[in-house]
Amino acid sequence: MVFTRAEQSATSNSPVTNGVKEDKDLKKLKQSKASPTAPRRSSARIQALQKAEKTVAGPNAVVVKGEDKCEDNVKEGKGKKRSRKSGPVDSLVVEEQSVLLLKKKPLACGKDEMKVENAVGQFEDKSDTVKVKDTIRLFNKYYLQLVQEEEKRCVRVETQPKDANSPKKSSQKASKSKKGAPHVDSKKPAKRPDLKAISKASENSSAFFYLMMENNEILYSEKRIGSIPGIEVGYQFYSRAEMVAVGFHSHWLNGIDYMGQSYAKAYSFEFPIAIAIVLSGMYEDDQDNAEDVVYTGQGGHNLTGDKRQIQDQKLERGNLALKNCVEQCVPVRVIRGHDSSSSYSGKVYTYDGLYKPIQGGKSSLAKRRRDFPHRVYFTYGRVPQSIAEIRGLVCEDITGGFTYCKSLKVAKNVKLPSNAAGCKCKGLCNDPTTCACALRNGSDFPYVSRNGGRLVEAKDVVFECGPKCGCGPGCVNRTSQKGLRYRLEVFRTAKKGWAVRSWDFIPSGAPVCEYTGILARTEDMDSMLENNYIFEIDGLQTIKGLGGRERRSQDGEIPEDILNKYEDPSSESVPEFCIDAGSTGNIARFINHCCEPNLFVQCVLSTHDDLRLARVMLFAADNIPPLQELTYDYGYALDSVLGSDGKIKQMPCYCGAADCRKRLF
Numbered sequence: 001m002v003f004t005r006a007e008q009s010a011t012s013n014s015p016v017t018n019g020v021k022e023d024k025d026l027k028k029l030k031q032s033k034a035s036p037t038a039p040r041r042s043s044a045r046i047q048a049l050q051k052a053e054k055t056v057a058g059p060n061a062v063v064v065k066g067e068d069k070c071e072d073n074v075k076e077g078k079g080k081k082r083s084r085k086s087g088p089v090d091s092l093v094v095e096e097q098s099v100l101l102l103k104k105k106p107l108a109c110g111k112d113e114m115k116v117e118n119a120v121g122q123f124e125d126k127s128d129t130v131k132v133k134d135t136i137r138l139f140n141k142y143y144l145q146l147v148q149e150e151e152k153r154c155v156r157v158e159t160q161p162k163d164a165n166s167p168k169k170s171s172q173k174a175s176k177s178k179k180g181a182p183h184v185d186s187k188k189p190a191k192r193p194d195l196k197a198i199s200k201a202s203e204n205s206s207a208f209f210y211l212m213m214e215n216n217e218i219l220y221s222e223k224r225i226g227s228i229p230g231i232e233v234g235y236q237f238y239s240r241a242e243m244v245a246v247g248f249h250s251h252w253l254n255g256i257d258y259m260g261q262s263y264a265k266a267y268s269f270e271f272p273i274a275i276a277i278v279l280s281g282m283y284e285d286d287q288d289n290a291e292d293v294v295y296t297g298q299g300g301h302n303l304t305g306d307k308r309q310i311q312d313q314k315l316e317r318g319n320l321a322l323k324n325c326v327e328q329c330v331p332v333r334v335i336r337g338h339d340s341s342s343s344y345s346g347k348v349y350t351y352d353g354l355y356k357p358i359q360g361g362k363s364s365l366a367k368r369r370r371d372f373p374h375r376v377y378f379t380y381g382r383v384p385q386s387i388a389e390i391r392g393l394v395c396e397d398i399t400g401g402f403t404y405c406k407s408l409k410v411a412k413n414v415k416l417p418s419n420a421a422g423c424k425c426k427g428l429c430n431d432p433t434t435c436a437c438a439l440r441n442g443s444d445f446p447y448v449s450r451n452g453g454r455l456v457e458a459k460d461v462v463f464e465c466g467p468k469c470g471c472g473p474g475c476v477n478r479t480s481q482k483g484l485r486y487r488l489e490v491f492r493t494a495k496k497g498w499a500v501r502s503w504d505f506i507p508s509g510a511p512v513c514e515y516t517g518i519l520a521r522t523e524d525m526d527s528m529l530e531n532n533y534i535f536e537i538d539g540l541q542t543i544k545g546l547g548g549r550e551r552r553s554q555d556g557e558i559p560e561d562i563l564n565k566y567e568d569p570s571s572e573s574v575p576e577f578c579i580d581a582g583s584t585g586n587i588a589r590f591i592n593h594c595c596e597p598n599l600f601v602q603c604v605l606s607t608h609d610d611l612r613l614a615r616v617m618l619f620a621a622d623n624i625p626p627l628q629e630l631t632y633d634y635g636y637a638l639d640s641v642l643g644s645d646g647k648i649k650q651m652p653c654y655c656g657a658a659d660c661r662k663r664l665f
């Protein structure tokens, strides 16, 4: 899968690559319609691959391969062994948008601008990219909440007495549960959480308020032709449901998204018209030739089984829309997704040559294969597999000048309590109604088990299981204690010094690393001249949302017995403690600030209850593709930093985000 952003961008009025195969005659036709300054057609995929080749590991890179090795100053790539693909899994790339001449009718009623749809109004002052990002974050939050609900349902099924699962009893139960109560039928698979998150509420859904359609939270819910603001060519989605959430493609399963007859009043096209297609390799005679694509119509194949073609396709709905779109040269959004090839034996429509529908079959497919021996299917980004593959390695040992430490050290004058009581669970904690640690988190586990543990959402403080708990090391409520999961690399940037990125895909909510160093009293740091590696934050600050920090959600309230220990929790105060990673620390000390970060700070307690001395963890706020720089918001309030002369200090921010505040502090 290509993960480097394609260079080519397309708009509805700039003629660019058509997502459909074309021949010479058609090219001529297009040239006659296109503007003389139209950029030359070239493959976004090839450009992206070339760019990826150039940028892999950057010119100056140093690698950290898992903390087990780092402590001994890693010199070669023998980090944790994993079996994984070289690129992100389950992702879909917007690669090319096609072409030509939008014949939109002038509209008297100003409908031209398209209705400002639902969710868009909620973020009026934000840039388009931030609107998209926020919508996908919201989707991921719902998704993880629904995963959590599903995991609880599985636990309930597992812990039910055996006879409760007999077919007779479970069907009785299913009918009883119709009005509201969660459905506990082990035989019937629950609806996928990603689909629940976007779909309309069903009568017996217990997740009614999560649903984005129901809540008018789909970003662009009105169908539109051409590009979607904030989503450029090369953008990566991680599920079909994400595309639905932003309104890029309005169906999670169909390949062809189209506008029906109801739009005929607003345009002079013949409807239905296809507006977005997903190339997923589900049909054997789809062809992806990098620069052009042959796209098979939909239908007739066996969706539930081996995906073989079992019926003829019909020239109606999506197929008709595709034909109309191609014949009228209407731009279509093209998304490349997964390849899973199959064979077929039916009559299918493809558009070939001069866009004449042809009746395909194995023989015509074989002919096209002869004609296109260099066909591209789905490619993966070039993420290095070992240190030997990195070009431009400038330093084999990043620990020059500091000592690498996997866990927090404590300054001599700081005493860490060990007063956390612990839960009485055995093995794994899975019942939030009885686990004492879950109760402290607001009667729920903060993590879901999926992908080795993901935090459902940012909280004031996460109470994890600790040394006094009865559960074992595999407990999901110890997610942040399990060390580095992803292969992280320190690389050189042009303006920000060193920075960090991952070779692996990181799903939203996954723990990335702890900010380690020496836990010290803030007052002891005052005499230090220049130290860029002090993390001035504690659990109390996060709760109060002081300085430039956002106030966290109030969902899992902190137990009174803990909160009452502190004087006026709403007062603005300097954090009493900080983490100094100047002389001792881990990879987190190289992570830069960004005004639109992809990580967030989360305070975690497991061995004691003192909010001021909580561990500081960094979690993924988004699905993060390999080689994207990892960043968090340093949270400085502007003009809050004073120099030794007592004057306000300023530092420019070079994060490059669309909504950058331009200053770090």
Ligand SMILES: C[S@@+](CC[C@H](N)C(=O)[O-])C[C@H]1O[C@@H](n2cnc3c(N)ncnc32)[C@H](O)[C@@H]1O
Pocket: 495, 496, 497, 498, 499, 532, 533, 589, 590, 591, 592, 593, 594, 652, 653, 654, 655, 664
């Ligand atoms: C904790 S260090 C991060 C690692 C640092 N880049 C390095 O080379 O070691 C914080 C320092 O990095 C730089 N930095 C981090 N984020 C930045 C940003 N968005 N713009 C400019 N400089 C940044 C600033 O010099 C800051 O004091």
